[in-house]
Amino acid sequence: MRRGGDPQARTNLVLNEAEYDLLRRLGGRPVVKDRYDYVFRGRRYGIDVFQGELEGLVLAEVECESREEAAALPPPDFAAADVTADPAFTGGHLATLTTAGLSSLLQSRFGATAEI
Secondary structure, eight states: OOOOOOOOOOOOOOOOOOHHHHHHHOOOOOOOOOEEEEEEETTTEEEEEOGGGGGOEEEEEESSSHHHHHHHOOTTOOOOOOOOOOGGGHHHHHHTTHHHHHHHHHHHHHTTTTTO
């Protein structure tokens, strides 16, 4: 689970096909995921189900107004761990991982029983 409320800048853009094709030519590794809205105990979560190299990873994100609100929010019952402060679970780092790299990350953070 990741909690919002951190003042780091983040922007989502909707691209048309020409813009997407132009940016795609720049290279890099794509992070492919489906996002689902989920309401739990009155709070709206974004549930990201990753595909490709990151298949098996599922992250939940909730937006908060402040760091204090985020810190006071108890993790939902469905969350295995809070990865808010772990830079390894940011999009930029996730884009560098292979399936083996993801497996290694999960095992190093959550123990040998982590499977994807």
